[in-house]
Amino acid sequence: xxxxxxxxxxxxxxxxxxxxxxxPEKRWEPAKTRLFSKMGDGPILFLAVGTxxxxxFFPPGRDIVGIDISDKMLExxxxxxxxxxxxLVLQAADVHDMPFPDxxxxxxxxxxxxxxxPKPVDGLKALRRVLAPGGELHMFEHTGSRYFPFNTMLNxxxxxxxxxxPDMNRDTVSNVKIAGFTVTAVxxxxxxxxxxxxxxx
Amino acid sequence: xxxRLYFLLGDLVANAAAGAAIGAICAAVFGPGWxxxxxxxxxxxxxxxxTMLMAFPFGALFxxxxxxxxxxxxxxxxSMWVSMEAAMTRIPVAEGAKMGVCGGLATLLLCYAANAYMxxxxxxWIS
Numbered sequence: 001x002x003x004x005x006x007x008x009x010x011x012x013x014x015x016x017x018x019x020x021x022x023x024p025e026k027r028w029e030p031a032k033t034r035l036f037s038k039m040g041d042g043p044i045l046f047l048a049v050g051t052x053x054x055x056x057f058f059p060p061g062r063d064i065v066g067i068d069i070s071d072k073m074l075e076x077x078x079x080x081x082x083x084x085x086x087x088l089v090l091q092a093a094d095v096h097d098m099p100f101p102d103x104x105x106x107x108x109x110x111x112x113x114x115x116x117x118p119k120p121v122d123g124l125k126a127l128r129r130v131l132a133p134g135g136e137l138h139m140f141e142h143t144g145s146r147y148f149p150f151n152t153m154l155n156x157x158x159x160x161x162x163x164x165x166p167d168m169n170r171d172t173v174s175n176v177k178i179a180g181f182t183v184t185a186v187x188x189x190x191x192x193x194x195x196x197x198x199x200x201x
Numbered sequence: 202x203x204x205r206l207y208f209l210l211g212d213l214v215a216n217a218a219a220g221a222a223i224g225a226i227c228a229a230v231f232g233p234g235w236x237x238x239x240x241x242x243x244x245x246x247x248x249x250x251x252t253m254l255m256a257f258p259f260g261a262l263f264x265x266x267x268x269x270x271x272x273x274x275x276x277x278x279x280s281m282w283v284s285m286e287a288a289m290t291r292i293p294v295a296e297g298a299k300m301g302v303c304g305g306l307a308t309l310l311l312c313y314a315a316n317a318y319m320x321x322x323x324x325x326w327i328s
Contacts, residue, residue, distance in 0.1 A: 019261050027208060027264035142266050147315065153273050157253055188320045190267050191312070 013072035042106025048113040052077030067093040115166035124179030131201040144169035211263030216305035224301020227283035244284035252276025279304035
């Protein structure tokens with residue numbers, strides 16, 4: 001397990017809901033609800049479940065495993081998981097070293113995750129490994145921008161933001177392709193910075 | 202485009218406040234003794250991290266990137282504008298703040314227009 005990343009998110013867990021629990025979740029509610037409505041019946045992996053803020057957007061009755069690198073985050077997520085009307089198991093795990101057999105999941109969902117995974121392409125390859133052939137990857141992510149001045153600004157700010165949290169200039173759509181997925185849909189939620197990405201293994 | 206009143210008002214308040222703060226600071230710091238281009242670059246590079254920090258409390262209330270990106274853009278635009286003006290002629294701090302509010306609201310409008318444009322272009326980027 002990547003202990004440096006774990007320590008960063010363990011530290012962030014204490015105030016995570018203060019920063020992310022109200023404004024961002026309310027603002028993103030329509031887009032996240034739309035994305036998570038794609039959850040099917042098969043086993044689903046939710047990567048980086050964090051403090052479980054997204055659980056209230058999950059459709060009921062699904063079979064989900066939620067993983068996160070941070071134990072402290074998972075402690076906060078536990079009551080939200082217990083209240084979910086379906087099967088939702090939380091487990092501490094690093095995306096680079098997941099304890100699941102190849103092809104185990106029908107779908108994988110992520111939410112603001114690949115701004116923070118230290119080796120994003122390796123992480124995405126690991127997700128492809130645990131997905132069944134033809135399995136679906138659905139992501140809600142913020143990324144860098146192709147447009148000036150947003151691209152310059154996000155590039156400049158990443159040196160600061162990565163010290164306490166995420167990178168702000170990742171090219172996650174390209175990373176998904178490099179990891180071997182076939183991108184099937186990209187929807188911009190805000191500018192070309194916040195987006196949903198759907199892909200097939 | 203965002204249509205929920207709470208978030209529309211939040212965007213207005215965040216950008217106006219950030220613009221006012223940056224405009225006032227630039228008016229206070231820069232004056233006719235400064236080279237115009239040097240003032241612009243110094244102000245711009247100082248304003249971006251400063252507005253990033255300003256965006257955190259507004260972000261907790263009104264959204265993450267939807268607040269941070271326009272507020273940081275406001276910081277960049279207002280700092281360039283007010284610092285260059287201040288390098289040419291002395292600007293009172295209150296006047297700098299007013300310029301900042303105008304710059305912040307104009308920047309927000311441009312971000313809304315850019316958002317509408319980019320959301321329409323999504324389909325061009327699918328492989």
